[in-house]
Every structure is written in structure tokens, then in C-alpha cells.
Amino acid sequence: MEWAYCPGEERSSPQQAVVLEQQQSYETEWDMINAVSFPKRKPCSNGEGGKWSFTFSVWDLRSITVKEEGWSRLVFGMKEPPTSLPSLHFHQGGSEVFFLSQFGCLIILTLFPQQKLKKDPYVTTLGGFSKVTNYIFDAFQECMVLLVGVLFCLSQMDLGARPEVTRREPLSAEDWAKHQDQEGRVKNVPQLKKIIFKGGLCHAVRKEAWKFLLGYYTWDSTYDERKGQQRRKTDEYFRMKLQWKSVSEEQERRNSRLRDCRSLIEKDVNRTDRTNRFYEGIDNPGLVLLHDVLMTYCMYDFDLGYVQGMSDLLSPILYVMDNEVDAFWCFVSFMDQMHQNFEEPMQGMKTQLIQLSTLLRLLDLAFWNYLESQDSGYLYFCFRWLLIRFKRELSYPDVLRLWEVIWTGLPCQNFHLLVCCAILDSEKRKIMEENYGFNEILKHINDLSMKLDIEEILQKSEAICMQIRSCKDLPHSISEILGFNTESEFPRLEGREFGTLDSPQSPIPTQRQEVFSNGHNRHYREPPTHNGCKVSFIS
Template sequence: MCCVSKPPTPPLSPSLPPSLSPTSLCEDICSVVYLNPPPPPPTPHCAPPQPAPIPEKSKGSRLFFRLSDLASVRVKEEGWSYLVFTLRDCNMGVELPALHFHQGGSEVFLDCLRKYLLLTEYVDQTVHIHTADRFSQDPVTTTLGGFSKVTNYLFDAFRGPDTVLLKERPVGEVADLLNEAIPGLDINQLEEPGFEVITRIDLGVLPEVRRRGPVGAEEWNTNMDPEGRMRNISHLKQTIFKGGLCHVLRKEAWKFLLGYFPWESTLEERRSLTRRKTDEYFRMKLQWKSVSEEQEKRNSMFRDHRSLIEKDVNRTDRTNTFYEGQDNPGLILLHDVLMTYCMYDFDLGYVQGMSDLLSPILYVMEDEVDAFWCFVSFMDQMHQNFEEQMQGMKTQLIQLSTLLRLLDLSFWNYLVAQDSGHLYFCFRWLLIRFKRELSFPDVLRLWEVMWTGLPCQNFHLLVCCAILDSEKHQIMEKQYGFNEILKVCVMFCLHVCVHLYLSLCECKVGWGQYYTKYDLPYLLK
């Protein structure tokens, strides 16, 4: 039973603790919003097994209802703000007494409530915020809302192994959070509309794949005509996919792979493009550089982005010589490029993890303008990973589960039996493309291979399958359960050369054994 308390005394200024557990009662939320320190906890009789009747209105009375019974919240903001809760039809559409906020705090209360319920705005003459039905009315919205609850847990992996929440929460609680928070994500079901039969393909004995050495400057230049246009682009991409690039060539080649430079452009056209992009970059940089302290005080979004960027820059790749030490020029460039991106994409701004995507690019380019526009091109590919609804992450996790089921049904079944079939432990792998799992040189090699777009746009999912395949025997032979699987994969660090994983990926693709003989499930195309 959840409780909502009406404050017996005028509220103090709202304040929030660092965290609230998923099992917090509504009364706990009210205590956080209204009182500092909070009132005594509710007595045991506040939580009977059956729904409690609504008490009569009286001064200091308590409103009892289950969060699952809540149908809507009416918000009144003019003057003294208040909230009116309406329960579902099973409770005869009961409208509870108004909960007043005489000294502010209604938005803080709603923010607390959003930690446990998905609230969607309903536009009418009066403002209502409706709680979504559990997947029956709107499966997509419910799935995405539940997914957002899990991301806070998974984003803690960015803080390093010493602070992973896995050490702080019991297995049962984490399992419930991952599984029950997302009732709509049944990973063995395909996206609407329609259904599709997925049949495991027996690839037989995988062919031996040998990767070649990296493409050097001489080989690169032989594929360029006298005016600077690239020739034999398809063949060149295949050679990069098979062996990567030598480091001295990356500064030029990455601009083509990321789409900053068109492959068919001449040398003079690229010089002209660089001049235009340089002017555009510094115009955007001047925008945030010229924001005064007084302006910043009135722009909370700008302050939040700047604060988060400064925190993330100070902990991004500090062991790399390009970023180590205090007042390092590399850190200043990293900060400036990210701040300028906020001016380029106001809607997205900055989201944690984007510094990890920029760091290798800036390291290779050694120039903030080139790094910025290459980063913009990379973010065009990765944008959905960082959007608020995280639709891109949801889609990739479903695709990954479908692919793993296709390639290794026995392991997939084992993960499902251990409550790990959702594959959320691959969240960080997908979000920042293995940036935290690989050594820095291997990140450079893997990314340039993936940027070729060969053999498919979802090649990174095969990399995930290759990593899982390398850990499969340990997980299954030692009969790891949910907690052990999560720990192994969240704290995972590749201990084998990335070339071996790329070879395994290429084997699994089959290069003629797989794609030419069989049709992929719709979600993987």
C-alpha cells in the first residue's frame, strides 16, 4: 500500500536526498518535498493487503492509495499550486482531495513521482498527467518509460568499477528493477506490426578468416586521382574493413569514413569546405563564449550542460598522454568542442557518454575544427542512443537478442533462464561502441572498421555476439546466475586482441555462407 501525506504544517523549501529506492512509498516522496527533516515513518497499519477506503477530508488527514490505482493527476499552477489525484475505474473514478503546495514544490513532487510511474501529458482545458496502462493501452510508451528507469542503474557503470550499483543492491532487487520495470520488452517477440518466425541457422564449420595489415599511405594514395578524388571506393573500404588504417593516415581517412569529406570531392573542394566549416565552427563557439554570467544565471539548461561537460571532461581518458595532467590543452579542446556542439544541436545538448565518443576523434585529429565536424558526423549515426526516449538503444537491444538467438540458441536460452535475456548488460557496449571495454588503440581500430559500413550497418551487434561467445563457456560451465552474469559483462574488459574478435565476427557473418543463403529476420536488416 502506498501513502500520500498532506502536510500538517506549511512546507519548507524543497530538498531531495541523493537517491530514493524503487520501493519508496508516496508518503516518503511527500516527506522529501515538504519537510526537512522528514516526519516519522508510517505505522505498519498503513499497508493492509487490500485497498484501503479513502478517508474523510480533515485537517492533517492522510490519503491512501496504490500507485497502480492512479489514473491521472490534475495540475493547477496559477496562484497556490495544487494536485488532484483521480483513481481508476475500479475505484469508481474517485477524485481525492486537492494536495496544496502553498510555498512551491509541486514540480519537485511530480519529479519524485516520475521515478516510479510513467506520466504523460494530456492536453485539455484543464491539465492532466495520466499514468500509462501497463503495456495494454500503449506498449511502446510503456516499454520506453520502463527502459528509462533502468538507464540510471546502467549509467552508474560510467563511474568506474568501484561505484557500480551492483555492489550496493541485492540480486533480487536488481532483477526486479531490470525485469519488471519494462513489461513491454519481451525480447523474444518482434516489433509490431505483425510477427515473424525466427529459425536458428546452422552455419556448420565456420571458415578460417585471416585479417590483413593496415592500409598505409602509399596504398591510400594509389586510390586517389590527380585532382584528389578517391577511386575504387568500394575496394578501399573492404581493405580498411579487413585491416584498418595505419595511424598516420587516420587524420585524413577518418574524414572520409565519417562523411565529413565526400569521397568524390577534389582536393580544392575539400579545402573550400574546410574554410567554410572553420568559419561556421567559430561562429557557434563565439555564441557560448559570449554568454555573460548574468545571462547564464537565467539559463538553467546552459548551466546544466556546462556543469556536466566540465565533470565528464575531467574524467575522460586521463591516463592517455593527450589528456593527462592538469590544464592540459587536450582537455580544453575537449571541453570547447562539446560546448560548441550544444550550440549546434540545441535539442540534444550534452548527454553523459558523448565525451567518450569525442575523445578518440580529437586525439586523432589534433584540431578542434576537424574534430568537431567529424564528431558531428559520428553523432548523426549515434543520435538516437542519446535521445531522451532512447528508442535507438531499445531497438538495438531487441536486435541483439534476436541475433544471439539466431546464432547461439542454447546460450540465449541459458541467459533467459537466468533472467538475463534482456541483455541490458550490453547497454554500455552499444551506447558508446565499446569505448570503455577496449584499450584505446583497439577502439581506434574497431571504430574505423565499423565506419566502413561493411558488411552491414549492424556489424557492432556481431561484435557483441563475439564478446558474449568468448565469455559463454565461463558463464555456462560455472553456472553463473543473474548477478554473476551482470557483473562479468558490466565490468568486462577485453583481454584478447580486437583482431581476433573481428575475425570471429567475420566468420559469423559468413561472407556468402550466411547472407547469400538465408534471409535475415526483419529486425536485423
């Protein structure tokens, strides 16, 4: 078997180069989008000597490892010498198709009548395998297991009807006070988070509640403990602020990194939310605070410093806190969640785009295929959504509402990806009916800014989560993205008031036993896993 990149498989095209120019034309300051491009590969012939090609005999395979890292990665292990070949990465899916095309096609054509396969793929597949001789069975045993599993999933994959969900009024100041005891400890935190997720917070509560949601305060802290923490954090903040304040002009001339950070911060601060009353006008004290907090963060995190977009994340927090120290530490907590978005390799952004593509492919394969056909399968038009959590897409009150809902951690991991899916789900009909091409899709998505209804989006996002969770035989990659197989402090959310709302914690589904037959006996075996990877041993 030999694998190589072919010219027809190139993902890059002249049109993909246009996306960078187009996005810069709409938002010129988002130059960093240039960093999120998958490396171009030079095509080579399907023969020896190609840089990206390798050849091996199927009979020499010892194992095939499938690793899930937001995308699938196949690793082939050889019997002699016991080495591994270069990994095959499938960022846009298709690992199963590749695997079956190499190992299963010849078997399928000879064993399975087409009509019977369509009518009952599961039974027909098992019946066909029963005709395979022991010799072939021994060689392709694990390939048969995978083929049965894939065909079974394809025949059973039905997301079902999307449930209807409702939202409630924001949590009032009176209700917030009821969730605290006499010493200030917050009671019944899971229930409180459910309420916040379903309705958000009234603005009067945000200044205090956001500190808990972001982890600045612990839920079980008392009033006195929080006062003590406030004093310590204030001292620590001003010590860091003094570090950059005390740098002389002569020192700064020898510190290019500090100069670059200061220059970029001053540039971004002067154009961040200037229509908001908190930041409007010349010599506004809000702008000074925004500048000082960002400069102090450069002292807090020397490695990251300042990157474009961080001012957009700080602005709403500073607006709500109306306090330099509180805003800084809440921003630190938020950046702990968002840090990978701004790291130089942009691996966090690449992973999220791949995960979003995986979810969209599950929810609507026809729409996903349409985007692929228009060279939009990488979903670069969602880059800004993910980078700064929809800050430029929503009105200011809607940004506050969305962020506090996401910070509850409900109803699953990466809920913001489902928010993206909900928006695209609302726009897919127009995109497809109007037959939008690459440029039209990009322009249409950019034109959605300030036209989105946050309550409608959150309602649909929650419904999508419930729809996916209820799906039988959910692909492992989807469960990993949404955290359905991970333990969490949050219980399952149920009840009339909330409908059916799931948190990340749920009973881990029992792994379906793999079935294969050698013509005489049927064997049942759990596929071995190592460090979260599925390993199929050929012999």
C-alpha cells in the same frame, strides 16, 4: 480468445532491480542506465475488467498483421466494426509460439502423428492438412500457412559451419596515396573500403581518411574543393563557439539548460582519458579543446545538448585530428549515427538491445535460454558496449581500429551487434560451465574491460556475418537487422585476398511460395505485404 498478463509472465523481478545498483557500483557515472528499463505492468486476472486484457472471437477476425520493428508486433483487425485491437508486442521473440498456441494446437494434436512429424515435419504437416474439411480449412487457412512455414523453418534452420576468415595488415600511407588521382579524388572507393575493413589504417593515414569515412569530406572531392570547405566550416564553427563564449554570467544565471550542460561537460572532461598523453596532467590544452568542442556542439544541437558518454565519443576523434575544427565536424558526423543512443526516451538503445537478443537467439539458443533463466535476457550488461561503441572495453589503439572498421559500413548493417555476439560467443562457455547467476554474469562482463583482443573479435564477427548470410530460409527479422534485404552502394566482396566477405547488398532472395491444401487442390500464393508488414486475412 482472451489474452492477459499473468503473474507468472512478469518480466520484472527483484533481481532485475539489482542490475541498476550493480552497474552503478562498477561505473557510478553511468546513471542513465536507469532510463533503459521496460515499464512494469501490474498483473491482472484473466477475466473481464483487467487493464491489459481484451477478448474477441476468432470467427470475428478479419486480418492479423505482423509488423517487424526490431521485434514482432501482432495487430488483430476485426470484421465488424472494422477496428484494430491493442497490439501485442513480442520483444524477446515468441510471436510464432503464441500464434500457434491459439490457432494450431488442436489441429496438430489430431492430425499429425508424433513420430512422423519428427521424421519429416514438412510432408507430415501437408499430409495432415489434406484431411481437414473445407469448413475448417476456410476458417484456419492462413493459420495453416503460417504453421507450415514455421515448421519448415524449424526443420531447415541450420547455420552450418562457421567459415574461417583472415585479416590483413593496416592500409599504409603509400597505399592510401595510390587511391587518389592528381586532383585529390579518391579512386576505387569500394575496394578501398574492403582493405580498411580487413586491416584498418596505419595511424599516419587516420587524420585524413577518417574525414572521408565519417562523411566530412566526400570521396569525389578535389584538393581545392576540400580547402574551400575547410574555410567555410571553420567560419561556421567559430560563429557557434562565439555564441556560448559571449554569454555573460548574468545571462547564464537565467539559462538553466546552458548551466547544466556546462556543469556536466566540465565534470566529464576532467575524467575522460586522463591516462592518455593527449589529455593527462593539469591545465592540459587537450582538455580545453575537449571542453570547447562539446560546448560548441550544444550550440549546434540545442535539442540534444550534452549527455553523459558523448565525451567518450569525441576523445578519440580529437586525439586523431589534433585540430579543433576538424574534430568538431567529424564528431558531428559520428553523432548523426549515434544520436538515438542519447535521446531521452533511449529508444535507440532499447531497439539495439532487442536486436542483439534476436541475433544471439539465432546463433546460440541454448546460451540465450541460459541468460533468460538467469534474468539476463535483456542483455543490460551490454548497455555500455552499445552506448559508446566499446570505448570503455578496449585499449585506445583498439578503439581506433574498431571504429574505422565499423565506419566502412561493411560487411552488413549493425556490424557492431555482431561484435557483441562475437564477445559473448567467446565467454559463453565460462558463463555456463561456472553456472554464473545474474550478478556473476554482470561482474564477469564488466571485468572484460581492457582484456579483449580486437583482431580476434573482428575475425569472429566477420565469420558470424558470413555464417548467418549463408543460412537458408533466414528469418526476416534477422535480414532486416543486418540489412541483407536492402540495396547498398557496396558490391559483394570476393576474391582470394579477402576470402568471402559480404556487403549489405546482396540479391534479395525470392520469397518462398506459401503452400496450403484444402484436400482437393493445392494453391500457391505470395503472402500480401503492406508497408513492410505481413498481413494474413482470415476471410
